[in-house]
Amino acid sequence: xxxPARACRVTPDAIDPRELLESSVTPSDGAALLxxxxxxxEHGGRAVQSLEYEAYAEMAERKMQxxxxxxxxxxxxxxxRIVHRVGLLAVGEASVGxxxxxxxxxxxxxxxxxxxEELKRRVPVWKREGYVDGERHWVPGYTxxxxxxx
Amino acid sequence: MVVRSLFFASFRDLAGTGELAVxxxxxxxxxxxxxxLRRPGSPLASIPERPAVAVNLEYAPLGTALADGDxxxxxxxxxxx
Numbered sequence: 748x749x750x751p752a753r754a755c756r757v758t759p760d761a762i763d764p765r766e767l768l769e770s771s772v773t774p775s776d777g778a779a780l781l782x783x784x785x786x787x788x789e790h791g792g793r794a795v796q797s798l799e800y801e802a803y804a805e806m807a808e809r810k811m812q813x814x815x816x817x818x819x820x821x822x823x824x825x826x827x828r829i830v831h832r833v834g835l836l837a838v839g840e841a842s843v844g845x846x847x848x849x850x851x852x853x854x855x856x857x858x859x860x861x862x863x864e865e866l867k868r869r870v871p872v873w874k875r876e877g878y879v880d881g882e883r884h885w886v887p888g889y890t891x892x893x894x895x896x897x
Numbered sequence: 898m899v900v901r902s903l904f905f906a907s908f909r910d911l912a913g914t915g916e917l918a919v920x921x922x923x924x925x926x927x928x929x930x931x932x933x934l935r936r937p938g939s940p941l942a943s944i945p946e947r948p949a950v951a952v953n954l955e956y957a958p959l960g961t962a963l964a965d966g967d968x969x970x971x972x973x974x975x976x977x978x
Contacts, residue, residue: 784978800977801905801906802977803903803905803951803970803972805954806951806954806970807977809954831977842977842978843977843978863978866977866978867975867976867977867978868975869956869975870975870977871905871951871970871972871975871977872975872976872977872978873905873906873907873973873975873976873977874976874977875906885906885907885910885973885976886976887974887976888973888974888975888976888977889974889975889976890949890974890975891949891956891972891975892956893949893950893956893957893958
């Protein structure tokens, strides 16, 4: 048996949805959800061919773990695992997978939504879109709020 | 003191590098490093006056005091997910 993967990580490798989901479940859980974020074929009306993700991996993993811990505490879920992909992704490939296990479905849905929204606001990940006409540019995003004690 | 400055995404494109060692006077704060990088003629002159910055892996206000060996990451608007 290989040791269990870190709960929150950045990886250049394709995300395995089944492993991510099933590994989050323990005997006290009654439900598990997988959020699967995938590369779409258009943005703002332009045809997208590929998406290149970059991360400040060490900080991104730390922020994802903080968000998972917040969600577990706030909604009372079981395990939460977050995997974010980096590198060049094709349309249809998953950029992020979030598994949430919980005793009941309600808190799993709430926690899953919380994790993806917070991830988009403060995890240091960037993406550059490549269009079918060969142009590419960094996608505008959220400016993280910097608070005292954050 | 010397701090490691890290640049990502659009900021790295501007800097032409992902990392710079910057020498600062003792007592310098993040805002002093930002001002140094934004000086006229610098490749990073066009970064925002108040960029999001992380010191040693945590977001930090511009008034944060720096120490020798600190890692200061310049975080352009994030777009994960």
